[in-house]
Amino acid sequence: MPPVVTVANLRKAYGPLVAVDDVSFEVEEGEIFGLLGPNGAGKTTTMECVEGVRKPDAGVIRILGHDPADRSDDLLRRIGVQLQEAQLQKRIRVWEAVDLWKTLFPETVDADGLLAELGLTEKRETKFMDLSGGQKQRLFIALALVNDPQVVFLDELTTGLDPQARRRIWELVLGMKERGKSVFLTTHLMEEAERLCDRVAIIEHGRLIEIGTAPELVRRHCPERTVHFSTADAATPELFSGVPGVSAIVHDGERFSLTGLGPDFISNVIERVAEHRLRVTDFRTETPTLEDVFLQLTGHSIRD
Amino acid sequence: MLRSAAQLAKLTWVEIKIFVREPMGVIGTVLVPVILFALLGRWMTRDLEAPSFVSSELPILAVLLVVIGAVLSLTTILAIYREGGILKRLKATPLSPLVILSAHVLVKLVLTSVTLLLLVVAGRRFYTGPPPAAPWSFLGAVIVVSLSLLSLGFVLASVVRTARFAQPVGSILLYSLLSISGLFFPVAALPGAWKTVALLSPLTHGVDLLRSAWAGAGWAGEWVALLALLANLVICVAVARRVFRWE
Numbered sequence: 001m002p003p004v005v006t007v008a009n010l011r012k013a014y015g016p017l018v019a020v021d022d023v024s025f026e027v028e029e030g031e032i033f034g035l036l037g038p039n040g041a042g043k044t045t046t047m048e049c050v051e052g053v054r055k056p057d058a059g060v061i062r063i064l065g066h067d068p069a070d071r072s073d074d075l076l077r078r079i080g081v082q083l084q085e086a087q088l089q090k091r092i093r094v095w096e097a098v099d100l101w102k103t104l105f106p107e108t109v110d111a112d113g114l115l116a117e118l119g120l121t122e123k124r125e126t127k128f129m130d131l132s133g134g135q136k137q138r139l140f141i142a143l144a145l146v147n148d149p150q151v152v153f154l155d156e157l158t159t160g161l162d163p164q165a166r167r168r169i170w171e172l173v174l175g176m177k178e179r180g181k182s183v184f185l186t187t188h189l190m191e192e193a194e195r196l197c198d199r200v201a202i203i204e205h206g207r208l209i210e211i212g213t214a215p216e217l218v219r220r221h222c223p224e225r226t227v228h229f230s231t232a233d234a235a236t237p238e239l240f241s242g243v244p245g246v247s248a249i250v251h252d253g254e255r256f257s258l259t260g261l262g263p264d265f266i267s268n269v270i271e272r273v274a275e276h277r278l279r280v281t282d283f284r285t286e287t288p289t290l291e292d293v294f295l296q297l298t299g300h301s302i303r304d
Numbered sequence: 305m306l307r308s309a310a311q312l313a314k315l316t317w318v319e320i321k322i323f324v325r326e327p328m329g330v331i332g333t334v335l336v337p338v339i340l341f342a343l344l345g346r347w348m349t350r351d352l353e354a355p356s357f358v359s360s361e362l363p364i365l366a367v368l369l370v371v372i373g374a375v376l377s378l379t380t381i382l383a384i385y386r387e388g389g390i391l392k393r394l395k396a397t398p399l400s401p402l403v404i405l406s407a408h409v410l411v412k413l414v415l416t417s418v419t420l421l422l423l424v425v426a427g428r429r430f431y432t433g434p435p436p437a438a439p440w441s442f443l444g445a446v447i448v449v450s451l452s453l454l455s456l457g458f459v460l461a462s463v464v465r466t467a468r469f470a471q472p473v474g475s476i477l478l479y480s481l482l483s484i485s486g487l488f489f490p491v492a493a494l495p496g497a498w499k500t501v502a503l504l505s506p507l508t509h510g511v512d513l514l515r516s517a518w519a520g521a522g523w524a525g526e527w528v529a530l531l532a533l534l535a536n537l538v539i540c541v542a543v544a545r546r547v548f549r550w551e
Contacts, residue, residue: 053396073398081396087388089318091325096318103314104397106307127325
């Protein structure tokens, strides 16, 4: 199947500031694709170019076979967009917004069903200004889904929300994927990227520095695993120096931390522990996450 | 086309509802002018004979002031929508900017009509000026003038970035044009350059058309004014469409 979104050598500058520099990637049909990076990395600019809200300076974008800059009706009715920090009229009621959006498209889903799905049924008479942050975001998701789009764009969807509201929105995003929609999202939250995205592209200073599934990226850039365990038995670091793949051994009283490479490293440690009949009181493995990958690639944490 | 009409109707209706939900807006644009009008009328009729200006030209001034108010509030509300990211949200939909502008114009026209109607009702009790010789012809003139002036608001509303900026820019432009529109002193009496500006201003032609319609002279003698107003409308719509800023 051809990708739903293809971006090749995208570039966009605001005066002297190059926001997006030579960015290329694809979004496959039916996947959740995430653009991960710190604030100001160029995520929103990239996404808005793909949505057709912004005009790129250079590069080629194809979405469902269209150039988004043309704003063709056929394209606009097949995509759903949630913009970062968007607002509606302060005094528009929830149902009125959905009703208005329904007139923008020839084919739309049932409004009541949509509101129910997003947990907004009880809020349908509420004015936009009286909604909480999470409710506003859910309304924006509703508006993005009104036309039953094939591709959904979600820009910093859960920024500023409390953990509970965030989880609820994650469920909704996973639900979109289940119904066969392709989702393109941006986030600066590692957990969000790990939980939702089939594939992640890491972007910094306007450049795409890595792309792949989270496990792939971890294997590629942080292949080492660490095993922590404690034992009261007499054990010396030398017992483990022969474990295949081991690269570092830290020993502090009863506690051991072994770091090593290779797919069998953890099994090898377990085997060695069993061989010596050590009674282990605590055993834990540490697998690197996207957070570590990001640190490894950029030299700083995403929050810096 | 049909869908645009449906969108326009829906958006207009929603915007009217939203407007009515804001009490200050209703008080400011509809009630205050009518109350002031009625109070002024009461003082004047009590103390002195109404000057001829009041009796003959007041309806025209009233129309223009209400339309100018509408242009200014159109400019301001679009600036607010732009600043608030509401227009940007609409950009990512198949909605055309002309539908958005037209919806707001329709809202303003509805409000203008309500205000005018109330002014007429309020004025009836206090003023002894002549009624319009041909009410329908006058109403037609009001609509043409309103559309033409509101299209000026289209252009302003399309380009002015912030609400804080919108109000003064619009006021300076429109009230200046009103002052040389021929309503207060004849255009012929203006100095050279001003005369040219006045002849290019849709407000001047608006005054001509409204005067003629009020007097019952019909539109036949006013084809220059009518043409100028329609040309202004067409040009402004085209310009607004090109320069419309979503954010």
